[in-house]
Amino acid sequence: MELECRRCRRPVKVSAAQFEVFERMHYVCFHYEFEHGDFDVDEECTAGGCPSASLANGxxxxxxxxxxxxxxxxxxxxxxxxxxxxxxxxxxxxxxxxxxxxxxxxxxxxxxxxxxxxxxxxxxxxxx
Ligand SMILES: [Zn+2]
Ligand SMILES: [Zn+2]
Structure with a gap:
């Protein structure tokens, strides 16, 4: 059975084992939904493991x-x-x-x- 992310509606494959932990979402979707706060999605937030960190130019x-x-x-x-x-x-x-x-x-x-x-x-x- 294919798991579907309730935020973006796309199939969840890689993080399927943590599907329930991430409240039936992709890890990334979970992060932007609950952890990223008021930061722009293209900007790194202060939560650890922010997927936008790779966009930040250091x-x-x-x-x-x-x-x-x-x-x-x-x-x-x-x-x-x-x-x-x-x-x-x-x-x-x-x-x-x-x-x-x-x-x-x-x-x-x-x-x-x-x-x-x-x-x-x-x-x-x-x-x-
Ligand atoms: Zn998703
Ligand atoms: Zn973030």
Whole structure:
């Protein structure tokens, strides 16, 4: 039997197992119906796991962070990972462990990859 979303009337396939949890809707439909609030649907809201997060543009922030770090590095900032190879190794490790990082801070991992990269650039200066 095909499940039908009561919000958009399209078939529910991927999240069929959570059909009742999401009040007989797609996860995305449930989110926009109950969690997204007054935010524009093309704008990320403050609820974790917002499907609109991928639309948010974080590129400018990443550029600004990279420039800030370059300036700090040029001023011989006292980073644990001051050498380039240490920094890059820490960057890779931090990205590999990033799920745990967000979990420890009790936040949902950002849906926008730019945000993860922005956090990673900064964290790699001191990450062990
Ligand atoms: Zn739907
Ligand atoms: Zn939202």
């Amino acid at each position: 590129r400018e922030r990443v550029i600004a962070t990279a420039r800030d770090l370059a300036e700090e590095a040029a001023m011989a900032a006292p980073w644990r990972n001051a050498a380039l190879h240490e920094y890059l190794e820490a960057l890779a490790s931090w990205l590999a462990d990033s799920g745990g990082y967000y979990l420890n801070r009790r936040t949902v991992p950002p849906g926008n990859g730019w945000e993860v990269v922005n956090d990673a650039l900064r964290a790699a200066t001191v990450y062990e």
